[in-house]
Amino acid sequence: MSKRQSDIRVLLIEDDPMVQEVNRHFIERVEGYHVAAIASNGEKGLKLIREHKPDLVILDIYMPALDGQKTLQELRRLGFDVEVMVITAANEKSMIRSMFQYGVVDYIIKPFKFERLERALLDYKNFRTRMTGEGGVGQEQLDTLFNHAPSSRGMNHLPKGLNQQTLNQILDYLKQNTIALSAEEVADGLGMARVTARRYLDYLQKNGQLNIDIQYGGVGRPVNRYQVKQ
Template sequence: MKIDVLLIEDDPMVQEVNRQFIERVDGFQVIGTAHTGEEGIQLARIVKPDLIILDVYMPAKNGVETLKALRQEGINVEVIAVTAANDRKTIRTMLHHGARDYIIKPFKFERLQQALNNFLLYKSSIDGEGKLTQKELDQLNSMQTHIDKPIDIEVMPKGLNHQTMKQIMSYMALQQQSLSAEEAADGIGIARVTARRYLDYLQKSGKVQLDIQYGGVGRPLNRYSLVKSSSN
């Protein structure tokens, strides 16, 4: 599944950096860019993106006005704000009108990566036809809380990165069955030995559970699945 992204940012240099950041995250592609809010709205009508990355400080029509206009027109698109605007009123207004996340400039790639992975998890869970039960909806909220629950960085083994760990957890949350370290590595795009180190640590931390499968010739296979509880 590819997520189509429209990037609305008036600074050409920042726009290019953001575009490169977005396309570094597996599953996302930028299908259009706009330098003004008005241009972005017109482009959204045409390309129908899944997600808009929206700046606030722009000439003519700022990000707040752009988001309000998108909602008034009924354009069905999710929005993540990426902006230098850090005043409470702007943040409150953007979130009130449905911004799914709010990232304050300057920011590191890992913060945007986290926002995109969280969006992918949400979209994969909520998309499609049919109905959701209360149990399924509660499980989605519980899973997001569990993923966002901080890990004690002070006791993390040397060489492990907190954002990579969250990326692994977000990927595993999308899976319907347990994964081997090799399958996780291939899905995320990291080395298998690296995936195994993270999974072993997450298992010891209670974030994932280990299922040892026997059968056939050779060593038993370790498979991992996310612990679907916010109580750990």
């Protein structure tokens, strides 16, 4: 996957070389993510945070030199402006509670499937998009971000490959616009691939969530434009 300037830059801190490569591959399979650097322990990780200034740190717990728990504590003490996600074999309740107390955005226990990490990264991307910039947010927006939205809001049984958070993100974006939008306009506005936006829009339209307006131009294929039903 080619690197884009808008990608979320990740620092991966993991001591096992084989796991490093697997996690790097998984992370970069998710659209909008790029692994900027990899560290084999917490000490190196803190140095690379200073150097690369990543958006997100993905952190193991069991590591030599400086383990993940102490790394996170030091990272917070130093005041680094970065989010942290944990991927680890550590499943002790006290450890999990401690890591959340220091503000991790998610905690994934090894072994895990790609789909679990993909969901975590898409959720974080959605959160980051919504929380960027000035101004306030409403309760409904927060409920959507933290999966507290009513079940009637969307579909509970999505086809394979579709994600509820992305679905909600597209619906919110369409509601914010008073005119019908094409798949290209939705993709550009949300920073996703056009083919991804088109899949979600087609699904929403077929399930009665959207109106579709087919516009015919002088040359080329007609353009489908979508708008949320009132």
